[in-house]
Amino acid sequence: MEKRRNFLTAALLAAAAILMAAGVAMEQNEQVFAKATRVCLECIGIG
Amino acid sequence: MDSKKRTFIQAAAAFLQNAHITGFFTGKIYDGAGKNICVPGLNCYSCPGALSACPIGSLQNAVTAWKFKFPCYVLGLMIFFGAAFGRLICGFLCPFGFLQDLLFKVPVPKKLRSFRGDAQLRYLKYTVLFIMVLILPFAHKFTPVYCKYLCPSGTLSGILLSAADSRLRSLFGWIFTWKAVVLTAVVLTSMAVFRPFCKYLCPLGAFYALFNRVSAVRLKVDGEKCVRCGVCARVCDMAVNPVISPNHPECIRCGQCVRCCPHEAIGFTFASKPIRVKALAENQKKPK
Numbered sequence: 159m160e161k162r163r164n165f166l167t168a169a170l171l172a173a174a175a176i177l178m179a180a181g182v183a184m185e186q187n188e189q190v191f192a193k194a195t196r197v198c199l200e201c202i203g204i205g
Numbered sequence: 206m207d208s209k210k211r212t213f214i215q216a217a218a219a220f221l222q223n224a225h226i227t228g229f230f231t232g233k234i235y236d237g238a239g240k241n242i243c244v245p246g247l248n249c250y251s252c253p254g255a256l257s258a259c260p261i262g263s264l265q266n267a268v269t270a271w272k273f274k275f276p277c278y279v280l281g282l283m284i285f286f287g288a289a290f291g292r293l294i295c296g297f298l299c300p301f302g303f304l305q306d307l308l309f310k311v312p313v314p315k316k317l318r319s320f321r322g323d324a325q326l327r328y329l330k331y332t333v334l335f336i337m338v339l340i341l342p343f344a345h346k347f348t349p350v351y352c353k354y355l356c357p358s359g360t361l362s363g364i365l366l367s368a369a370d371s372r373l374r375s376l377f378g379w380i381f382t383w384k385a386v387v388l389t390a391v392v393l394t395s396m397a398v399f400r401p402f403c404k405y406l407c408p409l410g411a412f413y414a415l416f417n418r419v420s421a422v423r424l425k426v427d428g429e430k431c432v433r434c435g436v437c438a439r440v441c442d443m444a445v446n447p448v449i450s451p452n453h454p455e456c457i458r459c460g461q462c463v464r465c466c467p468h469e470a471i472g473f474t475f476a477s478k479p480i481r482v483k484a485l486a487e488n489q490k491k492p493k
């Protein structure tokens with residue numbers, strides 16, 4: 159049981175790393191940056 | 206680890222995530238490289254102090270701007286946090302969770318531990334995650350529905366920003382009024398109920414809850430030492446019984462049960478290896 163769980167944890171971490179790398183390759187971090195560096199009018203209750 | 210240490214870690218984490226101090230006076234948000242990455246907890250990126258991005262805000266943005274590109278980066282980050290820590294993030298790193306912990310310390314005539322419908326209401330946060338964060342933005346003209354109509358962390362950011370920038374105040378309309386009502390309700394309820402936003406509404410808590418059973422950090426109960434006295438279940442503010450379900454989705458890994466177990470039967474593990482957390486007798490909380 160514990161072994162299976164640890165295997166699942168490792169698989170999820172590996173999948174997360176692959177997703178992040180793919181996201182950076184597609185420059186999705188820049189999309190995050192662009193949104194986060196401007197005041198989000200929806201978030202603060204204006205938009 | 207005693208509860209004071211946890212409070213210290215929570216305060217330090219909240220400060221480090223919001224260390225752009227000048228923003229609070231100028232009303233200008235930080236626009237440096239830190240905003241390329243998301244913090245693990247709920248912390249609006251429009252908070253004048255925020256140094257990084259909010260995972261739920263970024264996910265909403267990625268979903269609304271999807272155009273057939275899967276949001277790999279944000280989801281990858283969130284899965285990483287979830288798989289590594291689960292809801293330990295809620296217990297130690299989330300500034301909005303910390304705020305609710307502080308509010309719960311405010312003395313009020315009655316603290317409500319549980320009520321009828323409490324268990325059912327906890328499923329609401331999954332609805333918020335799937336409906337408001339992931340599905341409704343498509344139906345509602347690519348609007349970030351959760352951020353726009355619910356997120357109290359964003360409302361708090363709006364209040365802090367407008368304190369330094371009077372022009373913003375003149376733009377507030379009915380949406381802000383609605384969000385202020387939500388925020389006020391969360392603040393007031395937090396004084397009587399432990400972490401109501403985390404229990405019932407937070408989509409990020411719901412996301413991490415999905416990983417609690419398989420995250421690297423887990424709780425473990427030693428069946429040999431446990432005498433089933435029930436102390437751990439009585440001290441848990443999230444109303445979890447760690448003996449029955451040590452990795453319950455509602456467990457925020459606050460460590461209260463670890464500290465209070467008179468037989469030192471509960472402990473944290475990392476990838477099944479025990480992490481030594483000393484049960485300091487002098488800091489033990491009396492069972493309710």
Ligand code: SF4
Pocket residue numbers: 246247294295296299300301302303402403404407408409410411
């Ligand atoms: S449930 Fe949400 S608001 Fe509460 S601590 Fe977790 S991430 Fe933060």
Ligand code: SF4
Pocket residue numbers: 440441442443444445446447455456457458459460461462463
């Ligand atoms: S089960 Fe223990 S660690 Fe989890 S929330 Fe309850 S007291 Fe905290």
